[in-house]
Amino acid sequence: MDLNIRKAILHxxxxxDQNELEATIVDAIQAGExxxxxxxxxxxELIWNQSxxxxxxxxxxxxxxGVKQATSN
Incomplete structure (x- = not known):
């Protein structure tokens, strides 16, 4: 089975739109899954490549x- 995670996520x-993208990010972080x-x-990766x-x-x-703060707790 050929599973291309990048393509699936991008699709x-x-x-x-911008609001939906932000909500996706916030939801993913808050869920912590x-x-x-x-x-x-x-x-x-998309952000990095556009920067x-x-x-x-x-x-x-x-x-x-962020790493220093996360590991100091």
Whole structure:
């Protein structure tokens, strides 16, 4: 069986507007379910690929701080 998670996620989100995309992200994070992680990963990949180096550096810094906070608790 050939399962392309990226294609499936992108297909499911292809008609979503900005509000729906935001709701998807917020719902996935609030639910905290492991099964949502691949979808969030695909969305992050899209954001990363659309970002310039300065934006990428800001994301890396935010991730670093988030990881430090999450692991210090």
């Amino acid at each position: 499911n989100l292809s008609s979503n 492991e099964k949502m992680l691949p979808g969030l990963g695909v969305l992050f 310039n180096n300065e934006d990428r550096q800001e994301m890396i810094e935010a991730l670093e701080q």
